Amino acid sequence: PFYQEDNRKITINLNTNLVFFGDLRADYDLVFGFQDDYGLGGFSVSERDMKGKKAWERYFDAEIVPNNPKNNIATRLYFDKKGKICLLNRAILPTDENVRKIPIQFEIDSISKKKNSLKVLTSYSRKETDSLDRYLKIKKAYLYKTINQTETIDLNIDSVTDNKMILSVPLEELVDKNRLGHYVMVIVVYLMGKTFHLKLVMPSSDYAGKLTDSRFVFVQKVNEKKRVVLPKMGGPRDFTLFVDDFKPIDSRKSIMMENQAVKKYESGKFKEINNQYILFEKEANYAEDNGFALFEWIQENIPDNNSYYVINKNSPHLPKLMKYEDHLLYPGTYKYFKHLLQSKAVVGSENPIHLYDGDRAKISPFMNKVMFKKEVVFLQHGVTAMKNISKFQNFRADSNVIDYFVATNQDEKMTIHNNLGYDYFQIPVLGFARWDKFDFNKKNQQSTILYVPTNRQWLVKATDEEFMNSDYYQGILNLITDKKMQCMLEERNLKLQVFVHPLMQKFTKTITALSPLVEVLSIENNDLGELLRSASLLITDYSSVAWDFAVQRKPVIFYQFDREEYEKKVGSFIDLRSIPIGHSYKKVQHVINDVELITGNDFKIDRHVEKQIDRMFGKYHRNVCAKTYEFINEVSK
Helix, strand or coil: CEEECCCCCEEECCHHHHHHHCCCCEEEECEEECCCCCCEEECECCHHHHCCCCHHHHEEEEEECCCCCCCCEEEEEEECCCCEEEEEEEEHHHHHHHHHCCCCEEEEEEEEEECCEEEEEEEEECHHHHHHHHHCEEEEEEEEECCEEEEEEEEEEEEEECCEEEEEEEHHHHHCCCCCEEEEEEEEEEECCEEEEEEECCECHHHHHHHHHCCCCEEEEECCEEEEEEEEECCCCCEEEEEEECCHHHCHHHHHHHHHHHHHHHHCCCCCCCCEEEEECHHHCCCCCHHHHHHHHHHHHCCCCEEEEECCCCCCCHHHHHHHHHHEECCCCHHHHHHHHHCCEEEECCCHHHHCCCCCHHHCHHHHHCHHHCEEEECCCCCCCCCCHHHCHHHCHHHCCCCEECECCHHHHHHHHHHHCCCHHHCCECCCHHHHHCCCCCCCCCCEEEEECCCCHHHCCCCHHHHHCCHHHHHHHHHHCCHHHHHHHHHCCCEEEECCCHHHHHHHHHCCCCCCCEEECCCCCCCHHHHHHHCCEEEECCCCHHHHHHHCCCCEEEECCCHHHHHHHCCCCCCCCCCCCCEEECCHHHHHHHHHHHHHCCCCCCHHHHHHHHHHHCCCCCCHHHHHHHHHHHHCC
16 A cells, blocks of 8 residues: 655555565565556665665664564565665564664673662663764663563663663563563664664673673562572673572572682692592483483492482482482582582583583583583483584584593494594493393383473473463374374274473473373373383484484384474484484374374384394493493593
């Protein structure tokens, strides 16, 4: 729709058309039809008028696309460098930061707590806009949640003087309800008739130094429950406010002991103990993986050993560790810091940040100045294949965090060498300690199908509502509530068990099965290792437990309903469409057809797939724990 005011002025109304661009990120040309000759032509201004114009001068303000809150897409008009008018259809924040590029730089100088708010002192430089000072105005400020940019919290602007301002973050509103996760501060600037949304993600050099040297925690109570807000710096332009539940390592006492341990390390007033090893697993909260399998073997086979296992006091797996209580370390305690300081090597099935806390490790001086300098033997959580971990710096050789990266076969060794940069001597082919628990001669008696979808990192801190609006949630429901699947389970006397990733376990209450033959399992009452040993068929998406199943020569089906999104956000070292240990599908109907075929064939594995597994892993010998312990002793002398 348009309105022609006179021969030189036309008003165009695009609002009714924006919905058509809702799910598209692209540039569009705006084209007009001329009534006099029925030809088509593009509307433009002269190239001379655009010459020398900066991007922020050529791009107009955005209009949010109606009914499209999911990806925060907005449409805006702009003139290209040749004067042609176009439409840009992208999210507001990355466009303002990376495309329009207004020459203003904000920095965070300090953050302090006053009563129920955080005071953020901010400074900004105007670079090329000094002559435009009288046109520059700070309109507003807000926080947005990284998982959902439409969830915002307004910030008060307490004062603006010269090139400084103070923002006030309402703590009670920030920590209320289930608002856990990472939040970014945004400043809205008005300049020369245009509005710009600029992220506040860069600490000043002085404040960045303070964040590196000590850990800051702001504690706030909400409904008798403690929550914390942590200033978190992941990189030079990666500052967020991280909201989480209070943990023992957030206490003043723990932070004091942490700082004392750092001082002891830097002054040399400590002594490492030979053959003292620290073992751990994901989030220091579980005992079911390679870390626990090796720890258990050491306790049962090596008398008077100096091995310790890190576990949270509220872990669901603590009961099975209590017989080794003298060898347990609880995060945040004096014993924890003492033995970690004295340890010769760190041995775990996860990145060493999980010794402490995955979300807090980057802001912990103890981790950065002490533990990352220890000798680290990485046992791995799963075969390096279906997750591109090269995106995570601590996994790469150039980070100097991991010293030895355990592999299960020669193919994997080459993958680690080629993609992560480790030398061959750093990649011992030892296998997984947990595989020693498999009974390779035992035939499965249970007719159980196990469904294990892996985590989606972008949903870990989601609210229940955000989780239930995700494609991940819908993909799970599509499988477990399918009528054909339910009929098959009943007719063939089968059981389907659903076990979501440990980091997604809090959402199990939202996953409802419609049949008594479908069980949604909790990690508190079930051991994943035992489930993998007892099930007859595995359905997963990208989880490394597929390799555990394959090594046992049992069939695997890959249900990858969100393959494109996963490849974009996570990536893989292998082709997810042709995984050598099982068939891959996107549609639930194809998965169910394969389930029907495999269960009808008495759960026998495809002969071609079995040959692939034989080639990769060969005949298995149950001596991984012994070989791994011997290797650790040798390299830690």
